[in-house]
Amino acid sequence: MNHLPILPVLIPMAGAAVSLMVERRRFGAGVRRLVAWLSMAALAAVVAMLVADAARGQVGTYLLGDWPARLGIALVADRLSVWMVAVTTLLAAASLLYACSGWDRRAPHFHALFQFQLMGLNGAFLTGDLFNLFVFFEVMLIASYGLLLSGGRGLGMRNGFHYVVFNVTASSLFLIALGLLYGLLGTLNMAELAVRISQLPAANVALVKAAIGLLLVVFCAKAALLPLYLWLPDTYARAPAAVAALFAVMTKVGLYAVLRVSTLLLGAGAGALAGYGQSWLLVLGAATLIVAALGVLGSARLPVMIGYLVVWSAATLFVAFALGEPGTVGAGLYYLAHSCFTTAALFLIAGLIRRRHGSADQDDSLAAALPGRTWPGVLFLIAGVAVAGLPPLTGFLGKAALLAATPPSQVGLVWSTVLVSSLMVIIGVSRAGVRLFWQAPARLEEAGPVRTAPARPVATIAATVLLGYVVAMSVFAQPLLVYTDATARQLQDTAGYVDHLRGLAPARRQP
Amino acid sequence: MELALATAIGVLTAVAVYLMLRARSFDVILGLTFLSYATNLLIFAGGRPVVGKAPIIVEGMPADLAHYTDPLPQALVLTAIVISFAMTAVSIVLAMRSRADNGGDHVDAHDAAPEEARSNPGGGGR
Amino acid sequence: MRRWLPSPSLSVALLVFWLLLNHSASPGQVLLGAALALAIPLLARRMDHEHCPTGSLRGVPRLAVVFAWDIIRSNLIVAAQVLGPESRIRPGFVWVPLDIGNLRGITVLASMISLTPGTLSVVLTDDRRHLLVHALHLDDADALVRQIKTRYETPLMEVFP
Amino acid sequence: MPQTLDLLLALPFVMAAAVAAAHRLPRTVIAWIAALAPLLGLVLLGAMTPAILDGQVLHSRHLWLPRIGLEFTLRLDGFAWMFAMLVLAIGALVIMYARYYLSRNDSLPRLLAFLLLFMGAMLGVVISGNLLLLSVFWELTSLTSFLLIGFWSHRQDAREGARMALVITGGGGLALLGGVLLIGRIVGSYDLDAVLAAGDALRASPLYPWALSLVLGGIFTKSAQFPLHFWLPQAMAAPTPVSAYLHSATMVKAGVFLLARLHPALAGTDLFFYTVCTIGALTLLVGAWNAIFEHDLKGLLAYSTISHLGLITMLFGLGTPMAVVAGVFHILNHAIFKCSLFMAAGIIDHETGTRDIRKLGGLRRLMPFTSALAIIASLSMAGIPLLNGFLSKEMFFAAAIETDAPLPMRIFTGITALLAGVLGVAYSLRFVYESFFGDGPRGLDTLPHEPPRWMKIPVEVLVVLCVAVGIVPALTVAPFLHAGAGAILGSAMPDYSLAVWHGLNWPLAMSIAGILGGVLLYFGLARLLNLHAVVTRAIGRDLFTYNLELLFVAGSRITRALANGSLQRTLLWLVLSALLVMALPLLLDPGTALAWNGGWRTPMQWPGWVLWLLMLVPALTALRLYRHRLLAVACIGGTGLAVSLSFVFLSAPDLALTQLMVEMVTLVLLLLAMNYLPERSPRETGLPRRLRDGAIALVAGSVVGALAWAMMLRPHDTIAVEMLQRSLPQAWGHNVVNVILVDFRGFDTFGEITVFAIAGLVVHALLRRARMAPERHFDGPPVDLSMPANLMQVLAPMVAATSIYLYLRGHNAPGGGFIAGLVLAVPLLIQYVLQGARSVESRLGFDFIRTIGIGVVLALASGAASMLFGAPFLTSGHLQLQLPLIGELELPSAMAFDTGVYLVVFGAAMLMLSMMGTIKGSRTRKTQRGVVDSSGRSAFTGEEPV
Amino acid sequence: MNTTALLDMTVTGALGVACLALLLCLWRLVFGPTVSDRILALDTLSVTAIAVLMLWGMQLDSTVYFEAALVIAMLGFGSTVVLSKFVLRRDIVE
Amino acid sequence: MNAAIDLVLIALLVAGSIFILVGALGLVKLSDVFARLHAPTKSSTLGVGCVLLASVGYHLLQGEGLQLRELLITVFLFITAPISAHLIGKAALALLPGHQPAPPPGDD
Ligand code: NA
Numbered sequence A: 001m002n003h004l005p006i007l008p009v010l011i012p013m014a015g016a017a018v019s020l021m022v023e024r025r026r027f028g029a030g031v032r033r034l035v036a037w038l039s040m041a042a043l044a045a046v047v048a049m050l051v052a053d054a055a056r057g058q059v060g061t062y063l064l065g066d067w068p069a070r071l072g073i074a075l076v077a078d079r080l081s082v083w084m085v086a087v088t089t090l091l092a093a094a095s096l097l098y099a100c101s102g103w104d105r106r107a108p109h110f111h112a113l114f115q116f117q118l119m120g121l122n123g124a125f126l127t128g129d130l131f132n133l134f135v136f137f138e139v140m141l142i143a144s145y146g147l148l149l150s151g152g153r154g155l156g157m158r159n160g161f162h163y164v165v166f167n168v169t170a171s172s173l174f175l176i177a178l179g180l181l182y183g184l185l186g187t188l189n190m191a192e193l194a195v196r197i198s199q200l201p202a203a204n205v206a207l208v209k210a211a212i213g214l215l216l217v218v219f220c221a222k223a224a225l226l227p228l229y230l231w232l233p234d235t236y237a238r239a240p241a242a243v244a245a246l247f248a249v250m251t252k253v254g255l256y257a258v259l260r261v262s263t264l265l266l267g268a269g270a271g272a273l274a275g276y277g278q279s280w281l282l283v284l285g286a287a288t289l290i291v292a293a294l295g296v297l298g299s300a301r302l303p304v305m306i307g308y309l310v311v312w313s314a315a316t317l318f319v320a321f322a323l324g325e326p327g328t329v330g331a332g333l334y335y336l337a338h339s340c341f342t343t344a345a346l347f348l349i350a351g352l353i354r355r356r357h358g359s360a361d362q363d364d365s366l367a368a369a370l371p372g373r374t375w376p377g378v379l380f381l382i383a384g385v386a387v388a389g390l391p392p393l394t395g396f397l398g399k400a401a402l403l404a405a406t407p408p409s410q411v412g413l414v415w416s417t418v419l420v421s422s423l424m425v426i427i428g429v430s431r432a433g434v435r436l437f438w439q440a441p442a443r444l445e446e447a448g449p450v451r452t453a454p455a456r457p458v459a460t461i462a463a464t465v466l467l468g469y470v471v472a473m474s475v476f477a478q479p480l481l482v483y484t485d486a487t488a489r490q491l492q493d494t495a496g497y498v499d500h501l502r503g504l505a506p507a508r509r510q511p
Numbered sequence B: 001m002e003l004a005l006a007t008a009i010g011v012l013t014a015v016a017v018y019l020m021l022r023a024r025s026f027d028v029i030l031g032l033t034f035l036s037y038a039t040n041l042l043i044f045a046g047g048r049p050v051v052g053k054a055p056i057i058v059e060g061m062p063a064d065l066a067h068y069t070d071p072l073p074q075a076l077v078l079t080a081i082v083i084s085f086a087m088t089a090v091s092i093v094l095a096m097r098s099r100a101d102n103g104g105d106h107v108d109a110h111d112a113a114p115e116e117a118r119s120n121p122g123g124g125g126r
Numbered sequence C: 001m002r003r004w005l006p007s008p009s010l011s012v013a014l015l016v017f018w019l020l021l022n023h024s025a026s027p028g029q030v031l032l033g034a035a036l037a038l039a040i041p042l043l044a045r046r047m048d049h050e051h052c053p054t055g056s057l058r059g060v061p062r063l064a065v066v067f068a069w070d071i072i073r074s075n076l077i078v079a080a081q082v083l084g085p086e087s088r089i090r091p092g093f094v095w096v097p098l099d100i101g102n103l104r105g106i107t108v109l110a111s112m113i114s115l116t117p118g119t120l121s122v123v124l125t126d127d128r129r130h131l132l133v134h135a136l137h138l139d140d141a142d143a144l145v146r147q148i149k150t151r152y153e154t155p156l157m158e159v160f161p
Numbered sequence D: 001m002p003q004t005l006d007l008l009l010a011l012p013f014v015m016a017a018a019v020a021a022a023h024r025l026p027r028t029v030i031a032w033i034a035a036l037a038p039l040l041g042l043v044l045l046g047a048m049t050p051a052i053l054d055g056q057v058l059h060s061r062h063l064w065l066p067r068i069g070l071e072f073t074l075r076l077d078g079f080a081w082m083f084a085m086l087v088l089a090i091g092a093l094v095i096m097y098a099r100y101y102l103s104r105n106d107s108l109p110r111l112l113a114f115l116l117l118f119m120g121a122m123l124g125v126v127i128s129g130n131l132l133l134l135s136v137f138w139e140l141t142s143l144t145s146f147l148l149i150g151f152w153s154h155r156q157d158a159r160e161g162a163r164m165a166l167v168i169t170g171g172g173g174l175a176l177l178g179g180v181l182l183i184g185r186i187v188g189s190y191d192l193d194a195v196l197a198a199g200d201a202l203r204a205s206p207l208y209p210w211a212l213s214l215v216l217g218g219i220f221t222k223s224a225q226f227p228l229h230f231w232l233p234q235a236m237a238a239p240t241p242v243s244a245y246l247h248s249a250t251m252v253k254a255g256v257f258l259l260a261r262l263h264p265a266l267a268g269t270d271l272f273f274y275t276v277c278t279i280g281a282l283t284l285l286v287g288a289w290n291a292i293f294e295h296d297l298k299g300l301l302a303y304s305t306i307s308h309l310g311l312i313t314m315l316f317g318l319g320t321p322m323a324v325v326a327g328v329f330h331i332l333n334h335a336i337f338k339c340s341l342f343m344a345a346g347i348i349d350h351e352t353g354t355r356d357i358r359k360l361g362g363l364r365r366l367m368p369f370t371s372a373l374a375i376i377a378s379l380s381m382a383g384i385p386l387l388n389g390f391l392s393k394e395m396f397f398a399a400a401i402e403t404d405a406p407l408p409m410r411i412f413t414g415i416t417a418l419l420a421g422v423l424g425v426a427y428s429l430r431f432v433y434e435s436f437f438g439d440g441p442r443g444l445d446t447l448p449h450e451p452p453r454w455m456k457i458p459v460e461v462l463v464v465l466c467v468a469v470g471i472v473p474a475l476t477v478a479p480f481l482h483a484g485a486g487a488i489l490g491s492a493m494p495d496y497s498l499a500v501w502h503g504l505n506w507p508l509a510m511s512i513a514g515i516l517g518g519v520l521l522y523f524g525l526a527r528l529l530n531l532h533a534v535v536t537r538a539i540g541r542d543l544f545t546y547n548l549e550l551l552f553v554a555g556s557r558i559t560r561a562l563a564n565g566s567l568q569r570t571l572l573w574l575v576l577s578a579l580l581v582m583a584l585p586l587l588l589d590p591g592t593a594l595a596w597n598g599g600w601r602t603p604m605q606w607p608g609w610v611l612w613l614l615m616l617v618p619a620l621t622a623l624r625l626y627r628h629r630l631l632a633v634a635c636i637g638g639t640g641l642a643v644s645l646s647f648v649f650l651s652a653p654d655l656a657l658t659q660l661m662v663e664m665v666t667l668v669l670l671l672l673a674m675n676y677l678p679e680r681s682p683r684e685t686g687l688p689r690r691l692r693d694g695a696i697a698l699v700a701g702s703v704v705g706a707l708a709w710a711m712m713l714r715p716h717d718t719i720a721v722e723m724l725q726r727s728l729p730q731a732w733g734h735n736v737v738n739v740i741l742v743d744f745r746g747f748d749t750f751g752e753i754t755v756f757a758i759a760g761l762v763v764h765a766l767l768r769r770a771r772m773a774p775e776r777h778f779d780g781p782p783v784d785l786s787m788p789a790n791l792m793q794v795l796a797p798m799v800a801a802t803s804i805y806l807y808l809r810g811h812n813a814p815g816g817g818f819i820a821g822l823v824l825a826v827p828l829l830i831q832y833v834l835q836g837a838r839s840v841e842s843r844l845g846f847d848f849i850r851t852i853g854i855g856v857v858l859a860l861a862s863g864a865a866s867m868l869f870g871a872p873f874l875t876s877g878h879l880q881l882q883l884p885l886i887g888e889l890e891l892p893s894a895m896a897f898d899t900g901v902y903l904v905v906f907g908a909a910m911l912m913l914s915m916m917g918t919i920k921g922s923r924t925r926k927t928q929r930g931v932v933d934s935s936g937r938s939a940f941t942g943e944e945p946v
Numbered sequence E: 001m002n003t004t005a006l007l008d009m010t011v012t013g014a015l016g017v018a019c020l021a022l023l024l025c026l027w028r029l030v031f032g033p034t035v036s037d038r039i040l041a042l043d044t045l046s047v048t049a050i051a052v053l054m055l056w057g058m059q060l061d062s063t064v065y066f067e068a069a070l071v072i073a074m075l076g077f078g079s080t081v082v083l084s085k086f087v088l089r090r091d092i093v094e
Numbered sequence F: 001m002n003a004a005i006d007l008v009l010i011a012l013l014v015a016g017s018i019f020i021l022v023g024a025l026g027l028v029k030l031s032d033v034f035a036r037l038h039a040p041t042k043s044s045t046l047g048v049g050c051v052l053l054a055s056v057g058y059h060l061l062q063g064e065g066l067q068l069r070e071l072l073i074t075v076f077l078f079i080t081a082p083i084s085a086h087l088i089g090k091a092a093l094a095l096l097p098g099h100q101p102a103p104p105p106g107d108d
């Protein structure tokens, strides 16, 4: 029995439970951190094994409760899922490192919530059941509420309320979609759904379209596609740096779901539903690119700007996934990891700067520099280069791969929006960098001495680690793209997925 | 019966949507509560409404949809109820905190009522 | 004994309750019920608001009969009052002075007053010396007070000294 | 050889790191470390020279990202070799110069590290053998130049210049990327050899115009061509070594380098000819004209550079082999004289403290040696014979009039060339005359004198080169030119002679006319108008700045207009999007989507309609009364009850139980929260808005209702039948819903209790230290509820027993851990209400968080237990025990899981309720709105009457 | 007339009466006029609902409704307690 | 025998429905808040008690065994009804200060 696919869910859950048990005062912060890091290490080890398996083309599956996939819930660790889990784990390690520079002691239940969040993310990526996906979405979301709000105050609460209400509404829509899908198709297992959709009677097509359209709306809402991105910049901007960094992967869950649904349920074999909604996603993705780039230009505060960068990179991914070619999807998946790491790094750098500035209100507005800015400046430069898609880092490579693979019919739309918005982002990011690190500290002199705190080394290391990922991803772009290309091809092989899952026999029960 | 259930879902949805678009946090939460009713009924309807055939196996009776209702939507709704309750709880607490910290319960704070504007924002919490 | 079995009557009631609930008197259920009947009062005792001693239970059967009869009788009266023209009823409040000091006793008394239609106990003063009763049809306040005190309060004082 | 190429490219980057690492060492040492890069590089290049001069093309190939055709291919041919020489040699000189130029206050290591990074990027551009790789280095030059221009970041002009340069050249880089990708599409490869060989295919492709425009976009921005030339003067805010290096010798040449590089592939069409020639010519004239009126020494040189870049561009546009040779030659010459001029200007600035031509004058008396050097270089710039500038300008004249273009174009190019000569002489004259001759200097603090010896050496070297090339070109520059131009032209290499004297011909005539015209123009202008008083405005720059600001303003306006942080708007969009996707398929195909199918399938018994009313009437009442929150909450209670009853009615007892419990707890939470919220919602202004929302709500209701209805009319084909069949024999449970919850889909429940647990934690975290003032409070002591509390003491044990009962029976009858957990919480909750929080908590010291933890661990452990037996997580087992006395006892392992659920639910529910019930009052603030006046309360809303 | 049939008819009739009672309670819930009336209506609704459930159980010969009735009996009063306490003191847990 | 039980059950059911109806009617019909309180809290409780008793008998009659546990619901109802009534009465009194009677006569 190979238990690997479920461990990325169970390990953080156990970590969370143990974290709760050691929350009492007599256990120090050290014990809590030890628990968190042990869990993280175990998770990393498991993920490494999963990656090794997936890279060999092996699809890890797990029949929970030993029921056949159609009856119970099956986990599927295919290339895509493993890629997402791996990205999450890497990101989480850096984010946890940053949090260990102090935030974890200020936010109640931080470690438990953090582990729960990982559990939700990993579960969402691994599950092969649509309702189970919903459940893990909720685990992830509610943990994110906790991480976002724990230790917070003031306007953050109102913002948190927005975030929660928006997500609860989206989740309700998710449920409506699931209810309709089950009512029409009689199953929730994704492979079974794919089969039943491919044999859909004509009378049900419109209804299933409505349900799947709703599903896509929900995912797009989580992934911040126009016009549903409005919640993101403020929310992310208000999050503590470590949390915002982890949130970088949250929009990607929505994207993951879009990709999964559109390849599995709306793939070439889906009959009347083949390719449903793809053109809309493409156009909206392109529009989001521009709007988000305008947001980057128009933000007066660094974290808000980074929030728009998140939206912008998500929009790039929408374009990549909506194009649907193996080349673009492969490039998109590479870009997805890049986007997680760079935006997360930027959030951490914003945190470093905030700490440097010390004062509470103007902390992260795009102005004022302070002495000793070299290292954050260097980090910001690298992250800015990466995020804006300047060579030689991942942003450039991913984007070049995407543009190179764009099918001729869409070149006009895609290239123009991607390149123009890139230029806008370069302008915005360079302005931010100039103002943050070069601008003469005129206002500071007026304001008198500002209480500053030196950046904690651990926090700086965390940001550096993330940029280390980015550099490594640039150097090893080829093997990574080979992996993501293979992922894209695997995704196109819907029949393979379906047959594999349906043919899977329980260990001890009758199939 | 289908019509009754469908109209009930529709009316609850409409009430929910109207309330959700209100400007006060509490009203929005009420809207979410109604939305969760509507949602739950809709999922439940996916199993097709049947009277008096609870899915509790009686030995000797054939286990099919002629004798029992579809149990799966029920399990799904159960999960959904619980999750939506958890979310409601969090939003309620947030509404309280937001009101205490920001001096108003308007969700967007465009037009806090005069008496709310008077109270000192920024205090409260912690 | 008191330490491990704080309230024998509660334990017995729980055991009966359990067996009724499970609709079974198999040894397993009896054992389980007994375990619960021992465990739950131990927990419940920690929640006790105030200890109320129980006295002689001799008067209970008689009281129960009187009470049951009162319920049925007054229900019929109330039904008539409700269905009849409203002008005929004159609702009103009356303070019932209490002699019983045991809180449990007062509670049971108030409950009995409430359960018998036509009367409703609304307020207990802080000093627990007066109970405000609302009557659906208040002819003779003194008679009502007297009736309550003799039919219910006196027997109850025996049960809850 | 491949390794040599790699090493050549790696050197600057490595040394940049070394310089950064060695930043504490003395400045001279650092300068030497930095200089090692170009010096060693020159040695390496020298080692490769024989092969290059032999006509070989050296390659070094590494894989980087072959997936997209991006390979790390380095390619050194004659042209690249020539350019690399230029980059390295001048780089070495600039480093030496910078050592003495930079003041003590500035960080030399930083400047040198940036310079070396730039040098590496520039080398990369030059020796890339793959167009994608080239665009990588291309953008790197933009980036490093950004850092270099902004070196004096405390100066606003430096910051703005840097940003402007980055925006324009970076944007051009994106265009170039697009062009390169298009070329790759046409050719099928980015390999330079392949691209250069595929010129015909390229030019024939329908994508050619696009590819060409995009590539030219990159080239023109980089080489500061009109109309985006203005960034270059703005970039003069950089330290002078930077200007000398980047803005005369190297980076701006990257554009023309690429133009030359791709010449074989792209040139040869009318489009190319007209575009490039015209742009080049315009740039030439605009730059030269502006140079005349510039007062800043470096600004003048910058405009002159623009003009010369235009000249070179025009040459490559002309496209004849001769023109190409001339272009390559002028690249070299311009680099040499312009670099020395910049350095001289830097020395002047260094010594006098100003670069304003109006303050200078007569410097030849104060610093004769430097003046002499600068004058020679200026004469070269003006194209005076015996200097290198003359040679290439002569070739330019020849090329300009010897094209095969139609006559009007030839006239245009000829006149442009002549004007170029005139204007070039004029601004050179201004530079020389107003700096070194005449009166002055005016208003300086210190008396200028010759700079340190070492600062002059680089200028001397360059000026000597000017003269040497000008006099004996064949002995000096010929091999470079031959190698460089030969690599571009290949077999089309024309015969040309590098001689000072070619006899009397048109070019010579033009030269003479140019010189005379230039002298006349300058003195004419100087007489006609006071040159010092001319105020120049760079319209392009202003326009750009204005537009950029406009972009920022537009960005922030649009963003604020879209994302104004309003929840109402966010939700509105979400709802509208959802409605759209749900309604559209129905509207597009209403016939099949909403087919009637013969009416309702199942007739409804009349109690159903009663429930229907019971459900909807309170809902609509709540809608009517929602502003009176208490009443709305009471109405919700009615709807909730009706929903639960409907679940019972429709064969879902478990659901009904859960709904009831959750209702109850929700009610309590809402009421607890209402203490801290305003008691009612204010009246809404704005009827249109309410009407709009009402309409949306109606549509939403209809759409969702219609979908639900249509769904129910379809045949039902579900996998749940198998669950019904397998529930009892394989999962040992009669209650299939519970079996699904703890077995078939136990993983969902797993997530669900996690959600519940987290909700408890979140509530705890949010309220743990929160101090809040209630909206209003009542005076006096708490109300005495000892009577109900006393009754509760009787009731609570029974409720607890019921909870255990529901938990134990769950697998076979309605119930289960979740319901039981909430049932257990209820009596406790009621005790809280009746007795007060302090009273309960003093008696019941319970750590709910730990309960949650234990519950989670239990659920986890019970699920994982099966893993010990080699079965997957959550596989249920079944234990049938024959116990004495008790008899047969069935213990499905799912029970243990359910226990975890029980604990988590109880713990989390209690955690939430107790946290909300025990909020501490704010210390700093009394209640928000004061004390409730009991006598003024409304019986209708429970609160203050309005 | 067969008493069993009569019994079944009575059950149906009683169900009708109970449903009518539900609607009457609903009337009070909707039209109040006072808060206490609404709380009272809610309480009466839940009590009546128990009767409806039992009658239903009789009509369908099923006992699965027992648990629901039990829970309503326990909780209907819980709602009443908290609502009344809110009206009394605003702060339901003092 | 069965017929006798039937008749008893019918009687119980009739009585139960009457009490339930009276309770509900009282709730709607009476004009005084406190008067309204009387009807449902007690009549309905008794009515439901009757129905529960009938239900026990009915299931016994159907051969489903003696389901005494339904009596437990009655027990619950009889314990909780006074609490409910008491609290609603208190609330009504608090909201309608005009109805407040004079304070109790002084201690004597
Ligand atoms: Na709910």
Ligand code: NA
Binding pocket: D636, D637, D638, D640, D641, D663, D664, D667, E079
């Ligand atoms: Na309720």
